[in-house]
Amino acid sequence: MQALGRHLLLELFDCDAEALNSLEVVKTSMVEAAKRAQATIVDVIFHEFNPFGISGVVVIAESHLAIHTWPEYRYAAVDVFSCGDVLQPQAAADHLMEQLGAARASGVELQRGIFVNSPMAMPHKPMAVRG
């Protein structure tokens, strides 16, 4: 069965609470994670919430990475959505675990856009950004 996208849902537990509450740390870690996964970064958008937590998305030519942090629970939810065979979600996961000090992690990888009876090879999303 072939799919258009791969979607890693990563749960990071027992992280460094200070790291999870720092916009700079979270943003820098996510951008570097995207680079290590071999992603082509298109846009980066991060916000800090009051009193706790960071939300951010790295839009990549191959789809996106997203994070939401709960410093008060030392927990972060990370998504790595990709299409094509180039991206290495594991490299992104490894970097984030290290930078955010995650003592425990769990993950699930899902396939998105499965066409059960498709006779065609599934091309990956074109890489060029028009606008």
Add this chain to the structure above:
Amino acid sequence: MQALGRHLLLELFDCDAEALNSLEVVKTSMVEAAKRAQATIVDVIFHEFNPFGISGVVVIAESHLAIHTWPEYRYAAVDVFSCGDVLQPQAAADHLMEQLGAARASGVELQRGIFVNSPMAMPHKPMAVRG
């Protein structure tokens, strides 16, 4: 079992290919979907890919909505990630199905950030944006 986040993964099939290839249609549909879900919109970011497809994220105070479209397959992958009890992902899903002309759809809702043994009530993410 209580969780910090709810994550709806929505698969839209047999959509209107023209709608899926229009940055304006996809963006407008996603922003309105976020509003109908009762989300507080923080940021909106959409890109058009060459030759096909739109990727976009609506960052909301309650987490995010994301979409990736494959007009050539008449398929779109949608994520509605939320925390708290306010958001109504179903309203977002209904609106997107209608606007993108999805003849078929399937969805899975996952819980993110489950703390099995937590004695605490799980608060939702604070709504105010700091920066």
